[in-house]
Amino acid sequence: MTDTGIYNEMHQNGGISAAYRNLDQWLDTMPADLRSLKQSEAEALFRRVGITFAVYGEGGDPERLIPFDMFPRVFTDREWRKLDRGIRQRAAALNAFLADVYGRREIIRAGRIPEHLVTRNEAFEKTAVGFRPPRDVYSHIVGIDLVRTGPDQFYVLEDNCRTPSGVSYMLQNREIMMRMFPQLFVENRIAPVDGYARLLKKTLASVAPEKCEGEPQIAILTPGQFNSAYYEHSFLADLMGVDLVEGQDLFVEGDFVWEKTTEGPRKVDVIYRRIDDAFLDPLCFRPDSMLGVPGLMSVYRSGGVNICSCPGAGVADDKAIYTYVPDMIRFYLGEEPILDNVPTWQCAKEDDCKYVLDNLADLVVKEVHGSGGYGMLVGPKSDKSTIEAFAAKIRENPGNYIAQPTLALSACPTFVEEGIAPRHVDLRPYCLVGEKIELVPGGLTRVALTEGSLVVNSSQGGGVKDTWVLAE
Amino acid sequence: MLSRHADHLFWMTRYIERAETTARLLEVGARNALLPDISGGFRNDWDAVLQASGSVDAFLQKYGDVVQRNVETHLFFDQDNPSSVMSCLSAARENARVVRTALTASVWDAINTSYQELRQFQRTERSKFQLTDLTEWTRRTAYLVRGAITGTQLRDDGYHFMGLGASIERADNTARLIDVKYYVLLPSVSYVGSGLDQSQWATLLRSMSALGAYNWTYSGDITASKIADLLILNRKFPRSLVTSVEQSCEHLDSLARGYGSSTDAQAAARGLYAELADAQVQDIFEEGLHDFLGRMQSLNADMAQKVQAAYLQGLPA
Numbered sequence: 001m002t003d004t005g006i007y008n009e010m011h012q013n014g015g016i017s018a019a020y021r022n023l024d025q026w027l028d029t030m031p032a033d034l035r036s037l038k039q040s041e042a043e044a045l046f047r048r049v050g051i052t053f054a055v056y057g058e059g060g061d062p063e064r065l066i067p068f069d070m071f072p073r074v075f076t077d078r079e080w081r082k083l084d085r086g087i088r089q090r091a092a093a094l095n096a097f098l099a100d101v102y103g104r105r106e107i108i109r110a111g112r113i114p115e116h117l118v119t120r121n122e123a124f125e126k127t128a129v130g131f132r133p134p135r136d137v138y139s140h141i142v143g144i145d146l147v148r149t150g151p152d153q154f155y156v157l158e159d160n161c162r163t164p165s166g167v168s169y170m171l172q173n174r175e176i177m178m179r180m181f182p183q184l185f186v187e188n189r190i191a192p193v194d195g196y197a198r199l200l201k202k203t204l205a206s207v208a209p210e211k212c213e214g215e216p217q218i219a220i221l222t223p224g225q226f227n228s229a230y231y232e233h234s235f236l237a238d239l240m241g242v243d244l245v246e247g248q249d250l251f252v253e254g255d256f257v258w259e260k261t262t263e264g265p266r267k268v269d270v271i272y273r274r275i276d277d278a279f280l281d282p283l284c285f286r287p288d289s290m291l292g293v294p295g296l297m298s299v300y301r302s303g304g305v306n307i308c309s310c311p312g313a314g315v316a317d318d319k320a321i322y323t324y325v326p327d328m329i330r331f332y333l334g335e336e337p338i339l340d341n342v343p344t345w346q347c348a349k350e351d352d353c354k355y356v357l358d359n360l361a362d363l364v365v366k367e368v369h370g371s372g373g374y375g376m377l378v379g380p381k382s383d384k385s386t387i388e389a390f391a392a393k394i395r396e397n398p399g400n401y402i403a404q405p406t407l408a409l410s411a412c413p414t415f416v417e418e419g420i421a422p423r424h425v426d427l428r429p430y431c432l433v434g435e436k437i438e439l440v441p442g443g444l445t446r447v448a449l450t451e452g453s454l455v456v457n458s459s460q461g462g463g464v465k466d467t468w469v470l471a472e
Numbered sequence: 473m474l475s476r477h478a479d480h481l482f483w484m485t486r487y488i489e490r491a492e493t494t495a496r497l498l499e500v501g502a503r504n505a506l507l508p509d510i511s512g513g514f515r516n517d518w519d520a521v522l523q524a525s526g527s528v529d530a531f532l533q534k535y536g537d538v539v540q541r542n543v544e545t546h547l548f549f550d551q552d553n554p555s556s557v558m559s560c561l562s563a564a565r566e567n568a569r570v571v572r573t574a575l576t577a578s579v580w581d582a583i584n585t586s587y588q589e590l591r592q593f594q595r596t597e598r599s600k601f602q603l604t605d606l607t608e609w610t611r612r613t614a615y616l617v618r619g620a621i622t623g624t625q626l627r628d629d630g631y632h633f634m635g636l637g638a639s640i641e642r643a644d645n646t647a648r649l650i651d652v653k654y655y656v657l658l659p660s661v662s663y664v665g666s667g668l669d670q671s672q673w674a675t676l677l678r679s680m681s682a683l684g685a686y687n688w689t690y691s692g693d694i695t696a697s698k699i700a701d702l703l704i705l706n707r708k709f710p711r712s713l714v715t716s717v718e719q720s721c722e723h724l725d726s727l728a729r730g731y732g733s734s735t736d737a738q739a740a741a742r743g744l745y746a747e748l749a750d751a752q753v754q755d756i757f758e759e760g761l762h763d764f765l766g767r768m769q770s771l772n773a774d775m776a777q778k779v780q781a782a783y784l785q786g787l788p789a
Contacts, residue, residue, distance in 0.1 A: 048585060048588075050580065050584055238573040243474055260476070260786020262474075262633075263731050
């Protein structure tokens, strides 16, 4: 790579890094025609298995494929061990924070986090104050988005404490690679990820409410088949062997939640919900919601059912709270953060805002509550008028924005039209929090397929790769 | 299992069965259209097909002219027609997609792959198709899905709901297909027994893949009473009314055994089966073929209603 500022995960100074050594040879055995054959084979597999995300109302094919890049992203065991510890540390601190802000609020009293950032946050769930969910865990699946800028430098870009998606791609990318290139798996010792579903089920079972006797009945609550991630919901339900329910399948009677089955009502103990807080219970939140279950929240509060993630968990993954996660780690765990935050300026603070407005051309600016790569400004990639228009938006509502330096995201070799070329990548591992805190060795690598692009979101031209952790 | 999931499985197989019936109707029409015109009749053969598909009014409103090309469009491609092959297979696939967790990979693959092929047809120029290509493809698709279900699904309650959907729909469809003949014959009873009558009966048998079965089972001319015996009362024939109802009974009995209790649905199925098991061809013709078939269809629908109430709504019994 000629652009010296960017860390190429495979090639440095003419050499090949340890993680990718075996892949160099593999590339030699792949002429262009075989590659395109394999690529179309992979796409046919995705389409046939039905691994699609649904986009309705935009015209065109409603069932779309996320582009799959066959060149894997690789970590050595040593690299992974550090990530693993850092991710588990972060997931523990985020949950401790949630238990605290809905409990005694020590961190606010200690003056480490301003109260208004918590209590005036849209995701803060007032009715959750004083309620303690099983094992004091609020966020059971924590997706932590990481980027890399050097051999040992990783940054956490954001935390996802509600219902992070994409794990089905982590699992299916691996299945498809194993099916297409079995030899690669013979030659490399690649740590398996297929234990994820078992771990997830164990995690959910471990947070069954106290009133649950015997084997907990678990269900995944989906908005239904028109949701873009419906495939993932049904895939996980299938792997775990649990029911995939919609709101209309559940009802509240007495102190419990029941599923409507062919043999009459059956009690449900743990609900892994893939719908937002606002839609959970029309009696509590949005009265027009058809997706939820009337009365669900009152059963939850009286310990008749657990909801994963717990309502209100989103207050921990807000971009304004993000800045304070290193402090949380020190405050709750008494440890130094293993993974760094990206330096962040909060436009809500006057000094920060001034700095941001003066340096927009060099910064990435995000909406505090935004997601999916929308509503953001990538300074170095934007023209003057775009920057000026964005500056006006910041001045109008500074509290809505944060800014970060443009990171030189690492690049990984990727199959492109002309052959092989480096493209920027990120990583989302999925950390499970229940009785234990665990994660499988791997995650979802997203890749920006457009040359030079830093936006990896699938909605904006991003693709995915299989992610390998080499066993020692 | 979840009532909604059972409901989706039930409808998935119903729609597959219905797609096949629509394709068979098209085959009947296409073959009858090759026969000489019935002079003086006020219905042509495509009218009969539309009558049997239960969509005459919708057709006339949208297309007007009852000509083959329009009927083909209406019954195969038109998504405004809920009984078109396109609508049925799309609905089957949508039902399957919702309950993928209850299907084996093979069943899902059979349905999804067929659906992808169907979408390919949609993008292909119409002149590239012969009607028979489309109808044969539809039948093959139905065989494939049915085979995947039989070959790979666990024999649990989900399997029986799938079987039940298929057998209830099939009973209904068999009655409907026999009724086409009734409409074709309507112009004049004097055609009964004529050469034209023979070839129309033969077409009906062919469309139900029953001509061979008929020839093996009965000798001599094709007559209405032998046909009625085969298609309504013969237990050896897989699409006969009695066989379809018998299958509904078996699936319902298996459900009752598995769940440890019986419902109104079992009673309704047994009642219907008992009547068919005892029936004689003469009785059917005394009652009138059309009336008899109509009554069977409504008893069958009533049984389906009871299945719905007992299992697919998930409320306490």
